[in-house]
Amino acid sequence: MSVPVNHPRKASLDVRHRLTEGLGGGIVAPAGLIAHGRGEAFDYLLGERTPVEAARAERAAAALLLAARRPVVCVNGNVAALCPREVVALASAVGAEIEVNLFYRSLGRERRIRRVLMDAGARRVWGVGSRGRTVPGLSSERARADKPTVEADVVLVMLEDGDRTECLRRMGKRVVAVDLNPLSRTARKASLTIVDNVVRALPRMTDYARAMGAWDHGRLKAAYRGFDNKANLRLAESRIRGGFRRRR
Amino acid sequence: MSVPVNHPRKASLDVRHRLTEGLGGGIVAPAGLIAHGRGEAFDYLLGERTPVEAARAERAAAALLLAARRPVVCVNGNVAALCPREVVALASAVGAEIEVNLFYRSLGRERRIRRVLMDAGARRVWGVGSRGRTVPGLSSERARADKPTVEADVVLVMLEDGDRTECLRRMGKRVVAVDLNPLSRTARKASLTIVDNVVRALPRMTDYARAMGAWDHGRLKAAYRGFDNKANLRLAESRIRGGFRRRR
Numbered sequence: 001m002s003v004p005v006n007h008p009r010k011a012s013l014d015v016r017h018r019l020t021e022g023l024g025g026g027i028v029a030p031a032g033l034i035a036h037g038r039g040e041a042f043d044y045l046l047g048e049r050t051p052v053e054a055a056r057a058e059r060a061a062a063a064l065l066l067a068a069r070r071p072v073v074c075v076n077g078n079v080a081a082l083c084p085r086e087v088v089a090l091a092s093a094v095g096a097e098i099e100v101n102l103f104y105r106s107l108g109r110e111r112r113i114r115r116v117l118m119d120a121g122a123r124r125v126w127g128v129g130s131r132g133r134t135v136p137g138l139s140s141e142r143a144r145a146d147k148p149t150v151e152a153d154v155v156l157v158m159l160e161d162g163d164r165t166e167c168l169r170r171m172g173k174r175v176v177a178v179d180l181n182p183l184s185r186t187a188r189k190a191s192l193t194i195v196d197n198v199v200r201a202l203p204r205m206t207d208y209a210r211a212m213g214a215w216d217h218g219r220l221k222a223a224y225r226g227f228d229n230k231a232n233l234r235l236a237e238s239r240i241r242g243g244f245r246r247r248r
Numbered sequence: 249m250s251v252p253v254n255h256p257r258k259a260s261l262d263v264r265h266r267l268t269e270g271l272g273g274g275i276v277a278p279a280g281l282i283a284h285g286r287g288e289a290f291d292y293l294l295g296e297r298t299p300v301e302a303a304r305a306e307r308a309a310a311a312l313l314l315a316a317r318r319p320v321v322c323v324n325g326n327v328a329a330l331c332p333r334e335v336v337a338l339a340s341a342v343g344a345e346i347e348v349n350l351f352y353r354s355l356g357r358e359r360r361i362r363r364v365l366m367d368a369g370a371r372r373v374w375g376v377g378s379r380g381r382t383v384p385g386l387s388s389e390r391a392r393a394d395k396p397t398v399e400a401d402v403v404l405v406m407l408e409d410g411d412r413t414e415c416l417r418r419m420g421k422r423v424v425a426v427d428l429n430p431l432s433r434t435a436r437k438a439s440l441t442i443v444d445n446v447v448r449a450l451p452r453m454t455d456y457a458r459a460m461g462a463w464d465h466g467r468l469k470a471a472y473r474g475f476d477n478k479a480n481l482r483l484a485e486s487r488i489r490g491g492f493r494r495r496r
Contacts, residue, residue: 020278030268030281037285038292041429181289241489 015082015199022081026112029104032078035159042180043197045243053235054196055204060227061156061176061192062094062208067220068154068174071096072126076103079158079198080113084120086202091122093209096156097148100127103161105141137167158198162186178202182236192229195236263330263447270329274360277352280326283407290428291445293491301483302444303452308475309404309424309440310342310456315468316402316422319344320374324351327406327446328361332368334450339370341457344404345396348375351409353389385415406446410434426450430484440477443484 019036022028050058065071073091075098080087091098100113107129114125126146133150134143142164149155155168158178162185168175169189177190178198187193194201212220267284270276298306313319321344323335328348339346348361355377362373374394381398382391390412397403403416406426410433416423417437425438426446435441442449460468 016279016282019282023278030271030278031264033278033281034264034267034285034288037282037287038289039285040282041286041289044286 019078019081022077025081026109027081027116028077029102029109031104032076036078039159039180039197042182042195042240045240046180046195046197047243048197050196050200050204051236051239053232053239054194054201056227057192057194057229057232058196058201058204059208060224061194062205063212063215063220063223064174064176064192065090065094065096065154065156065205066209066212066215067217067224068094068096068152070148070152071154071156072148072152073098073156074101074127074149074158074160075099075113075117076101076159077109077113080116083199083202084116086199086206088117088121090156090202090206090209093206093213097152098122098125099146099148100125101142101145101149101164103140103142105144135164135167135171137170138164157186157190160186162189165189182233182240187233190229192224192227193233193236195233195240267326267329270325273329274357275329275364276325277350277357279352280324284326287407287428287445290430290443290488293488294428294443294445295491296445298444298448298452299484299487301480301487302442302449304475305440305442305477305480306444306449306452307456308472309442310453311460311463311468311471312402312422312424312440313338313342313344313404313453314457314460314463315465315472316342316344316400318396318400319402319404320396320400321346321404322349322375322397322406322408323347323361323365323373324349324407325357325361328364331447331450332364334447334454336365336369338404338450338454338457341454341461345400346370346373347394347396348373349390349393349397349412351388351390353392383412383415383419385418386412405434405438408434410437413437430481430488435481438477440472440475441481441484443481443488 019028019033071094073087073096075087100110102109110128114128117125126148131146133145135145152173154174156176157165165175165177165186166189174191176192177186178194178201179187182195267276267281319342321339348358350357358376362376365373374396379394381393383393400421402422404424405413413423413425413434414437422439424440425434426442426449427435430443
């Protein structure tokens with residue numbers, strides 16, 4: 001169904017349309033639509049743009065991913081539906097593997113998501129079918145992991161729930177999280193938290209990574225070590241709190 | 249798929265499950281799941297309970313609906329999936345008609361929602377099939393209206409978008425809105441705004457209505473005239489703003 005052009009929330013409804021198409025195509029899980037709505041509410045309070053503290057986190061994350069020995073980008077159904085090309089571009093810019101990780105898992109969904117990512121230019125997509133490896137401490141299907149996640153030193157997660165982030169940290173990994181809710185467990189447990197819409201965050205991270213492409217390890221390290229995640233997260237919180245005043 | 253019992257957000261995931269079942273049953277529209285997610289984010293900031301200012305609005309709304317000559321309760325797919333019995337109980341307590349009104353409309357969905365409401369005890373459900381009446385100013389399917397909405401003096405809308413509320417006001421009707429986002433157009437354009445989860449709001453309104461059942465018109469009028477909607481809405485806003493501090 002098309003949305004009337006004069007509807008006051010046309011832009012937001014069109015983005016929703018991409019996700020509902022993903023639902024029809026077996027990429028997005030029904031619960032993924034609800035999770036997207038939660039994010040929408042926070043993005044609305046953020047003014048639907050990338051604030052300076054998010055840009056700062058995105059720059060530090062690009063440096064951390066570039067400096068990593070074995071970075072991996074974890075992809076779920078919503079990310080695959082919203083921005084597959086942006087995922088592939090970032091993974092290529094930082095030299096990361098791409099791995100599918102689903103909460104509402106089925107082999108069919110894994111395969112369809114791999115297809116979307118391959119069509120977007122990925123050379124290889126991990127995490128499809130049986131892998132025999134796990135992230136310890138998780139009881140959901142999310143425990144399933146493939147080689148890149150198990151061996152990674154830096155993991156990028158987007159629109160995840162917090163328990164997996166915690167477990168990955170306990171495995172000694174650094175976790176970069178993109179999450180619009182600055183109060184979520186994912187946001188609070190990550191090593192580096194980006195409070196921004198993934199659709200805006202990924203292209204920015206890719207741009208930063210390309211600009212840093214020739215930097216040596218020491219310079220990259222300085223770029224992410226100079227970043228204070230706790231302080232930055234507090235700024236993101238007050239930004240969204242302030243959103244209540246500005247949107248009136 | 250069942251959610252692991254030790255998952256930290258089990259309660260919230262179980263509510264989601266009711267809506268995703270509604271999706272499978274052709275009651276809930278895919279975009280309705282996203283809208284629910286938006287509400288979830290605001291409810292989370294509210295602490296997932298009814299604050300005093302919401303209870304006050306619910307009491308005033310019960311009085312207004314009881315005092316109305318022709319009240320109507322408008323129902324969409326999400327409301328039908330979440331709380332059909334609560335809708336029927338309130339409509340019966342205040343003597344209101346029930347009318348289906350859908351954004352993503354099809355005759356099949358209208359019929360399935362009527363079935364859900366009849367199974368929940370409704371004697372009659374309006375707004376199914378062609379009606380030949382409209383709410384002027386709307387270009388979406390939501391413009392379609394049946395006799396109770398066109399003739400109503402007080403309309404209860406829940407989880408709606410704001411343009412319909414505006415158009416109903418322009419028709420000279422009083423609109424009671426239940427909406428978790430205190431900044432939404434629905435919330436700001438309604439005559440009486442309840443910032444609460446509909447699942448909690450309806451049973452409370454029904455209780456208030458039953459307690460006021462024997463009141464005469466003058467006493468009911470005093471109960472809703474003493475209610476300052478603008479001031480109350482500001483309280484709801486600061487409550488949610490404060491949610492950012494409390495949930496840390």
